[in-house]
Amino acid sequence: xxxxxxxxxxxxxxxxxxxxxxxxxxxxxxxxxxxxxxxxxxxxxxxxxxxxxxxxxxxxxxxxxxxxxxxxxxxxxxxxxxxxxxxxxxxxxxxxxxxxxxxxxxx
Numbered sequence: 001x002x003x004x005x006x007x008x009x010x011x012x013x014x015x016x017x018x019x020x021x022x023x024x025x026x027x028x029x030x031x032x033x034x035x036x037x038x039x040x041x042x043x044x045x046x047x048x049x050x051x052x053x054x055x056x057x058x059x060x061x062x063x064x065x066x067x068x069x070x071x072x073x074x075x076x077x078x079x080x081x082x083x084x085x086x087x088x089x090x091x092x093x094x095x096x097x098x099x100x101x102x103x104x105x106x107x
Contacts, residue, residue, distance in 0.1 A: 001025075005032070015039055016089070021106050029102035035059070035089040043086035048099045050079035057093025062086045 003022040010018045016036030023030050035041065035057070043062065058072040064084035071077060079085050 003030075010034070017041065019106070024102045024107070027101050029099045029106070031097045031099065031103070031106065033095040033097060035087070035093045035095070037089055037091050037093075039089045041087040041089075043084050045082050045084045046103070047081050048101060048103060049081055051098045052077045052079070053096045053098075055094040055096055057095075058090040059093050060088040060090065062088070 001023055005020065005022065008020045008022065010020050012018050016039035018034045020032040021029070022032055032055075033041075043064070054071055054073055054075050056073050058070065061069045061071050061077050062085060063079070069077075070090070
C-alpha cells in the first residue's frame with residue numbers, strides 16, 4: 001500500500017493541531033501531526049505502543065512519572081501502553097507517530 005502525502009487530507013483538530021493518517025494495517029499505523037507554536041497536545045493515554053519522530057520543530061515531551069524533556073528535530077520518543085503523556089509546542093513542529101496496533105479511533 002502507498003500513501004501519497006499530498007493526496008491525503010489533513011484533519012484540523014483545533015488549537016493549532018492537524019493530523020494526517022498515512023499508511024496503516026490492523027497491526028501498525030503511521031500518522032503525521034502538525035502543531036503550531038504554542039499548541040498543546042493534552043495529556044492522555046491509550047493502550048497502543050507509540051514511537052514519535054520529530055521531523056521538524058521543538059517541543060516539551062511530558063510523561064507521568066518522568067521529568068519533562070525538550071526534544072527537537074531528529075529526536076524520538078517511546079510511549080508504553082497506557083502511559084499518560086502529552087506535549088507543549090515550542091515552535092512550529094511536525095511529528096511522525098507510529099502506533100501498534102493501529103488506532104481505530106483515527107479512521
